Amino acid sequence: xxxxxxxxxxxxxxxxxxxxxxxxxxxxxxxxxxxxxxxxxxxxxxxxxxxxxxxxxxxxxxxxxxxxxxxxxxxxxxxxxxxxx
Amino acid sequence: xxxxxxxxxxxxxxxxxxxxxxxxxxxxxxxxxxxxxxxxxxxxxxxxxxxxxxxxxxxxxxxxxxxxxxxxxxxxxxxxxxxxxxxxxxxxxxxxxxxxxxxxxxxxxxxxxxxxxxxxxxxxxxxxxxxxxxxxxxxxxxxxxxxxxxxxxxxxxxxxxxxxxxxxxxxxxxxxxxxxxxxxxxxxxxxxxxxxxxxxxxxxxxxxxxxxxxxxxxxxxxxxxxxxxxxxxxxxxxxxxxxxxxxxxxxxxxxxxxxxxxxxxxxxxxxxxxxxxxxxxxxxxxxxxxxxxxxxxxxxxxxxxxxxxxxxxxxxxxxxxxxxxxxxxxxxxxxxxxxxxxxxxxxxxxxxxxxxxxxxxxxxxxxxxxxxxxxxxxxxxxxxxxxxxxxxxxxxxxxxxxxxxxxxxxxxxxxxxxxxxxxxxxxxxxxxxxxxxxxxxxxxxxxxxxxxxxxxxxxxxxxxxxxxxxxxxxxxxxxxxxxxxxxxxxxxxxxxxxxxxxxxxxxxxxxxxxxxxxxxxxxxxxxxxxxxxxxxxxxxxxxxxxxxxxxxxxxxxxxxxxxxxxxxxxxx
Numbered sequence: 001x002x003x004x005x006x007x008x009x010x011x012x013x014x015x016x017x018x019x020x021x022x023x024x025x026x027x028x029x030x031x032x033x034x035x036x037x038x039x040x041x042x043x044x045x046x047x048x049x050x051x052x053x054x055x056x057x058x059x060x061x062x063x064x065x066x067x068x069x070x071x072x073x074x075x076x077x078x079x080x081x082x083x084x085x
Numbered sequence: 086x087x088x089x090x091x092x093x094x095x096x097x098x099x100x101x102x103x104x105x106x107x108x109x110x111x112x113x114x115x116x117x118x119x120x121x122x123x124x125x126x127x128x129x130x131x132x133x134x135x136x137x138x139x140x141x142x143x144x145x146x147x148x149x150x151x152x153x154x155x156x157x158x159x160x161x162x163x164x165x166x167x168x169x170x171x172x173x174x175x176x177x178x179x180x181x182x183x184x185x186x187x188x189x190x191x192x193x194x195x196x197x198x199x200x201x202x203x204x205x206x207x208x209x210x211x212x213x214x215x216x217x218x219x220x221x222x223x224x225x226x227x228x229x230x231x232x233x234x235x236x237x238x239x240x241x242x243x244x245x246x247x248x249x250x251x252x253x254x255x256x257x258x259x260x261x262x263x264x265x266x267x268x269x270x271x272x273x274x275x276x277x278x279x280x281x282x283x284x285x286x287x288x289x290x291x292x293x294x295x296x297x298x299x300x301x302x303x304x305x306x307x308x309x310x311x312x313x314x315x316x317x318x319x320x321x322x323x324x325x326x327x328x329x330x331x332x333x334x335x336x337x338x339x340x341x342x343x344x345x346x347x348x349x350x351x352x353x354x355x356x357x358x359x360x361x362x363x364x365x366x367x368x369x370x371x372x373x374x375x376x377x378x379x380x381x382x383x384x385x386x387x388x389x390x391x392x393x394x395x396x397x398x399x400x401x402x403x404x405x406x407x408x409x410x411x412x413x414x415x416x417x418x419x420x421x422x423x424x425x426x427x428x429x430x431x432x433x434x435x436x437x438x439x440x441x442x443x444x445x446x447x448x449x450x451x452x453x454x455x456x457x458x459x460x461x462x463x464x465x466x467x468x469x470x471x472x473x474x475x476x477x478x479x480x481x482x483x484x485x486x487x488x489x490x491x492x493x494x495x496x497x498x499x500x501x502x503x504x505x506x507x508x509x510x511x512x513x514x515x516x517x518x519x520x521x522x523x524x525x526x527x528x529x530x531x532x533x534x535x536x537x538x539x540x541x542x543x544x545x546x547x548x549x550x551x552x553x554x555x556x557x558x559x560x561x562x563x564x565x566x567x568x569x570x571x572x573x574x575x576x577x578x579x580x581x582x583x584x585x586x587x588x589x590x591x592x593x594x595x596x597x598x599x600x601x602x603x604x605x606x607x608x609x610x611x612x613x614x615x616x617x618x619x620x621x622x623x624x625x626x627x628x629x630x631x632x633x634x635x636x637x638x639x640x641x642x643x644x645x646x647x648x649x650x651x652x653x654x655x656x657x
Contacts, residue, residue, distance in 0.1 A: 016288065030148070034506050037143030039179030041258060050288040056406040057415065057505050059287050064175045064207060064511070068287075068402045070414070070504020 007081055011058055012074040014048040020079035021045050027076030035077075038065050046079065086134045088127070088242065089158060091187065092171035093180055094141030095510050097199045099123075100229040100519060101171055102138040105239055111523055113392035114510050122158060129242060143179070145186045149439055159190065167193045167245045169238070174198040174226065175207055177269055181261045184220070185252065193245035194222045197238050201226040208274035216268045221248040230516040279512040286399045287509070296403045299396065307383045311462065314379030323375045328357050331367055347547050361596045369543035372463070372588050373535045378528075380462035384426050385527045393515035393523070397422065398507055405505050411491025412446045412498060413438070414505040420447050424455040427531065428620040431455065432627055441632075442500030446491065448628055449636045452616040453643060454487035456587075459535065463591035464608045471601045478655075479608050486613065486647055490639075534619060535586070542582050542589035549578060569645060570610060571652040572603055583611050584618055602657040606648050613644035 014020060022042050025032045032041075040046065040062045049059040049066060051074075058074035060067055069077075090098045099111065099118060106125035111118060123138040142155040159168075170187055172180040187194055198213055217224040223241040227234035252260045285291040331349060338345040340352065349357065350364025359371035391397060397419060405415030416437055424431025428451060435447045456464070468475045495502075549555045558581065559566070559574035566577050575597055583590035590611050599607065615637065616624060625633045 033144075033146070034148060036258070037148070037179070037182070038508060039176070039182065049284055050292075052402065052406060053289050054406050056289075057402050059402065059509065063178065064209075065179060066283075066509040066511075068398070068405075068415075068505055068507045068509055070405075070506065072504050073506065 008078055009081060010075045011046075011048060011060060011069075011077040011079055012051070012055075012071055014079060014081060016048055016050045018081055019045065019047045020081035022077060023080045024078040025076065026078070027073065031073050031076060035067075035069075038067055039063070040065070040067065086129075086132075087162065087166045088134055088136045089139050089162065089166065089168045090137065090171060091139050091155065091159065091168050091183075092141060093143050093173060093176075093183060094508065096141065096171045096173040096180070097229040098141065098171045099138055101169070101197065101199070101227070101235065101238075102136060103519075103522070104229060104232055104235045106136055111526060113389075113397070113523075114395040114513055122154060127239070129239070142183065144183060145190075150436055159187075159192075162192060167195065167242055169195050169197055169242070171197045171199050171229075174200050174204045174211055175209060177209075177211060178261055178265045181264060182257065185250070185257055185260060188220065188222070188248040188250050191247040193247055195238065195241050195245045196220065196222060196224040197229075197234075198224060198226045199229050201234065202228045202231070206277060208272040210270045210272075212268045212270075216264070219250070219264055219267065221250050222246060230519050279514070283395070283399070283509075283512045286396075287402050292399070292403055296400055299391070299400075303387045303391065307380070307387050308465075310383035310386065311380040314382065315376065315466075319375040319379055323359055323371050327370075328359075331357050331364075334366070343551070347544070360592065363543060363546055363592075363596075365540055365543055368592060369540045370536075372543075372592050373459075373532070373539045376466060377459045377462045377535065377588050378531070380465075381426065381458045381531050382524070382528060384458045385524050388422065388426060389520055389523045389527070390515060393513065393520055395510050395512045398509045401505070401507060402509070409502075410495060411450070411488065412495035412502050413443055413491070414502065416505060416507050417443065417447045420451055421455055424451045425458065425461075426527070427457050427459070427534075428452055428455065428616060429534070429623050432620055432623045435627060439503055440501050442498050443502050445500075445628060445632050445636070446494045446498060446502075448624055449494070449639060450487050450490050452620055452624060452636070453490060453613045453640050454483045456483060456612045457617075459586070459588040460591060460608075460612055463588045464612075467591060467595065468601070468604050468608060471604070475601055475605055478605055479612075482609055482647065482651065483612060486643065490643065535588075538586045538617075538619070539589055542586040545585065546578065546582055546589065546593060549581065555581070565645065569649040569652065570606055572599070572607055573597060576603075576607055579607065579611060580614065584615060584621075587611055587617055600657060602652075602655045605655065606651050609651065610644050610648040613640060613647060615640055615644075 008023060022044050025035060025042060044062055047061045049061050051058045055071040057068045057070050090102055092098050102125060105127045122140060125136050126133045127136050139155045139158050140151040142152040145156055147153040147156050168187060170184050172184060184196060204211060213224045213226050223244050225234055225238045225241055227238055229235065286295045335349045348364050348366055350362030350367050353361055357367050359367055359375065362368050401415035401418050404418050408415050408417055419437060420431045420434045423434050431451050432448055435444045438444050438447055464479060465476060468479065555575060555578040559577045562577050563574045566572050567574055579590040579593040582593060594607055628636060
């Protein structure tokens with residue numbers, strides 16, 4: 001019996017539809033503060049809704065809030081996702 | 086006494102404002118519709134008080150220019166002022182983050198829980214009485230678009246009081262979480278079709294085709310409504326009803342002379358020609374009302390519908406990658422879309438962009454390559470007779486200029502262009518009454534702006550001709566206008582009047598009997614060479630004199646380069 005191992009990936013690396021919990025927001029005060037204003041903080045469950053072609057913006061959802069963030073920003077948000085998921 | 090309407094972006098502050106003041110400000114389904122504050126007054130008991138629609142802010146530690154305005158306004162409050170904190174009931178947690186920050190300022194507050202009706206569809210139930218107890222200020226459920234609960238909210242303004250709710254700043258999110266746990270209960274439910282549609286329109290595989298179809302349909306519907314109104318209403322009314330009246334007036338005024346030519350214009354074969362006569366009461370009224378208004382109306386119907394539905398932010402996501410190449414990000418599509426109606430609101434909305442670099446690029450490519458509805462209506466009417474291919478050349482050229490200038494600016498303009506960071510609101514079925522109201526505000530604004538300027542333009546055209554000024558300037562500028570652009574020297578008159586109104590300027594081309602090639606070149610140069618005076622003054626305010634001068638040089642140079650090239654390339 002093996003436990004599902006939690007894996008850390010960036011929001012940019014997550015697959016569309018995948019869920020996870022934010023563990024770290026790098027990239028300075030600005031990004032963390034902007035996300036925080038939307039109620040999106042370390043420890044929160046999020047879903048990646050979609051990503052665009054050619055490193056375009058990433059859409060994430062937390063409760064009833066959806067936000068589009070640039071690819072660079074998304075690379076700096078670390079998320080813990082389920083190993084299999 | 087002042088009342089400040091404050092809350093997160095896109096929570097319906099402007100809708101509440103319209104409701105209680107009876108005034109009209111534009112409200113849409115995306116963040117940043119209100120980029121500067123609007124004042125109105127409302128009746129409270131026996132007194133009239135001032136109500137201020139403050140731009141939306143997520144926090145009192147501002148991150149953008151619009152947010153700075155909000156915080157500034159809050160710090161200017163005086164004793165006796167009240168804040169109505171509009172809260173999105175479907176997003177209680179992050180709304181309360183701002184609410185708690187406001188409570189700390191010890192200003193009397195009333196909380197309005199907007200979108201109360203939507204909470205039911207989303208399986209959210211909120212105990213607003215309990216919230217009231219915890220926060221120590223009135224908390225009133227409302228549905229601003231239908232007006233439900235708004236009267237109750239107004240009654241409660243006098244019960245607003247400073248809260249004695251205390252917390253440590255570092256613990257704010259923790260506090261918010263505690264409150265939400267106590268008052269809110271979320272039950273599981275299935276996705277609504279609107280949510281599924283919303284998600285589908287931001288996935289590349291489904292979203293790109295959807296965006297293309299929507300834009301194509303938007304274009305088709307605008308042409309259908311615009312042309313229909315011109316063909317079945319505008320022209321018949323002017324030709325069958327107004328022309329006979331004008332003919333009588335013409336006969337009464339002796340069918341000629343200075344005053345006659347000013348009011349009625351030149352008779353063409355003894356008849357009034359609304360395109361060519363150029364009198365104040367003939368062409369002066371026909372251009373704004375008969376030719377342009379139908380397209381302006383059609384454009385705003387479609388734009389307002391797309392705005393209220395919530396399509397615009399999703400479009401911003403889809404075009405983000407392209408816009409980055411131009412030194413902008415996806416949300417810069419908003420000034421461009423608004424600019425297709427009128428460049429003035431387009432230029433104003435460049436404020437949604439964070440840096441000076443972005444605002445400069447957006448404002449410049451907007452005023453060069455985004456033609457306003459008035460210009461488009463006249464160009465389509467004039468050039469369309471020669472076939473839609475020529476219209477396609479004009480739009481294609483402007484689009485190419487828009488992209489090429491953006492690419493150049495992205496390489497040359499110093500400063501930063503941040504990535505997109507945009508909240509995506511849910512799709513919402515537009516509420517008919519507020520939709521109609523918004524269209525009406527925009528039409529009224531157009532008539533107020535356009536009609537006087539068109540009349541002034543027609544007046545100036547007459548004076549310029551009478552005193553031989555056009556002929557004179559035409560001679561001086563002939564080397565450029567004739568050699569480079571291949572236009573007759575009289576066309577310089579259109580360039581002079583274009584500063585006042587572009588639609589009148591295009592109208593001035595009609596009597597010149599230009600070839601189709603000349604029409605295409607003239608239309609493009611008129612669109613690009615300089616903004617009209619209304620846009621010009623707005624740009625000075627938004628960019629400052631120095632940047633505006635830089636921008637103006639780019640406008641003049643690029644329009645003559647493009648016009649000159651077309652003159653060389655186009656056959657005929």
